[in-house]
Amino acid sequence: MRDLCIVGGGVAGLAAAIFTARAGLDTLVVDGGESILARNASLENYPGFPDGVDARQYLQLTREQARNAGAEFELGRVTRAEPVTEAALEEGFVLETEGGEPLEARRVIAASWPNSDYLEPLDVGRMQRGNKHFVSVDEGGRTAVDGVYAAGRIADEPHQTVVAAGHGAKVALAVVYDSEVPFYQDWIVPEGYFTGRDRDVPPGCAEIDAEERRERDEKARARLLEAFADPLDEEPTMHPSVERD
Template sequence: MHDLCIIGGGVAGLATSIFTARAGLDTLVIDGGESILARNASLENYPGFPNGVDARRYLQLVREQARNAGATFELGRVTSAERRDDTDPEAGFALETDGGDPIEARRIVAASWSDSEYLVPLDVGRTQRGSKHFVSADEAGRTAVDGVYAAGRLAGEPHQTIVAAGHGAKVGLAVIHDSDTDFYHDWVAPEGYFTGRGRDVPPGCEEIDDDERRERDERARKRMRDAFAEPLDDQPTMHPSVERD
């Protein structure tokens, strides 16, 4: 029984997984394959990249960050999601996939734009706009079904990477809150920030001394140098409706 199963390995689902895994929740991401962001030729409006960044490289780094946080991944597509026990809301959910064993989770996050047919048995409330279906959710991604959340474009958020990431993080915080995990706000502070004022370090926070700060900074800079040392060989994915020779 996983604490959380995130359905969709795009930006929103990955952002959710980073926060929930760092909070200590057993987080599984069901990745249906390529994110729609892989169609982007150059991601140029995401803060922190003054000249833009290859969208596929960005996705690789976010997936790596999720794994480093402790999230696990399974490749596949969820075909149905149902309550394990209709009389017990705490019993969690059972998910069927197209290629693997059934998966059980206490909570699920739907971040699988634009596929949400697997949610029909749960009656979360879907609305149709043109050929697409959206899941009804509040600002934090909570749906009408306790334990079921929706993140990113599937929840009606604007179709921009920074928005999807931010909403995914917000949903992750809602999951953490609802799970009663002892969590503050995930902050690495300099040594003495709390203890120097006679306070205990709050849950979810960490104090590090200057040597540790420098070591972490060096590891981070090295990883980014390695990540951007060479261009990616593969090409952005074209929209499936475009014919190519």
């Protein structure tokens, strides 16, 4: 049984996976195959990219970051989620997928596009608006069912990449805090930041010396230079309702 299963490999799900995996939770992302962001012609309002960034390149790099953090991925679509034992939610949940083996996890983050029919057996508290069913959550993304969370658009967050990323991270931290993993904050600091004040380095934090900081910086710059050396061949995905010749 996994510590966490994240349903949805878009921005919210990927951001959540980065934080939970880095915190030490055994994290599986069930990716339905395409993020809505892939329809974006040019992502131009995400902080840190003054002239914008190719949305598909951004998604590729974010998936790579989640994998580097330790998250694993499975391609598929979740069709049903229910408790392993009806009377004991702490025993976790089982997720049915199209054509795949059932998946079990102690906690679940729903981070998919707002078609939440697969959550209906859990009675998490859904709101219908048009043809979409959003999930009611508290400030940490917790639903009415202990152990089940929702992040991003399915949690009725605004339809913007930076919001989805931020909400995914916020919900991930709620999952970490609700788990038994010792955690203070995901923070990499200079050597001596804590120990120089006679403090232990808190769980989730790390101190690195100047040499390691330079090595990490060089690795990061080299990876980005490689990623952006040439444009991607991938084209934006058109909305399925648009007729094409």
